[in-house]
Amino acid sequence: MSTDHPTLRISDAERETVAVRIRDAAAEGRLTLEEADERQQAVYAARTAADLEPLTADLPAPPAPVPSRRAALTPEARRRLLVHAGIGAAFALLFLIRWVVGPVPFFWPAGPLFWIAASVVAHYLWTTRRRQPSAPGTTASR
Incomplete structure (x- = not known):
């Protein structure tokens, strides 16, 4: 919520x-x-940012979100992971078919799967925990 323009209408x-x-x-x-109920009613009746300000003025600021240590997957990394998973699924299917039609009574594909x-x-995990390359002109330690 922006307090730069307290007279602007607020969104839902x-x-x-x-x-x-x-x-x-x-x-x-x-x-x-009772206080929470009164303030909730005032929140939903509020039209501008100035109407909301006094409702939380005596409350502590919300905690800052904890940044994720995992990096977002780039499209190239996502493609590579999907290829890896696809090849793994194909081999898994091949092993399961071989086990079903084969003479071995125990479930030998458990290890390879x-x-x-x-x-x-x-x-x-390796892809999401890798550090992203830094912006051009800066140095990054790996």
Whole structure:
């Protein structure tokens, strides 16, 4: 919610953000149920940012979101992971068909299937934990 222009009309999403903040404050015991109910009614009746300001002025600021340590997959990395998973699935299907039509009574594909799955999971984890290349003109430590 922007306080730069307190007379601008607010959106439903901004109202909902403040309503969630009030619900959280009530759940933490910072507001009584009656206070929370009154403020909730005022939130949904609010039309401008100035109407919302006093409803949360005495509440602590919401905690900052924790940044994710995982990097988003680039389209190229996603393609490589899908190729890896596809090849692994093809081999898994081949092993299962071979086991079904073969004479061996025990489930021998369990070992290869485990390692195929482990390799796909390791590939995903390795790809998402890698540091992204830095912007041009800066140095990055690896």
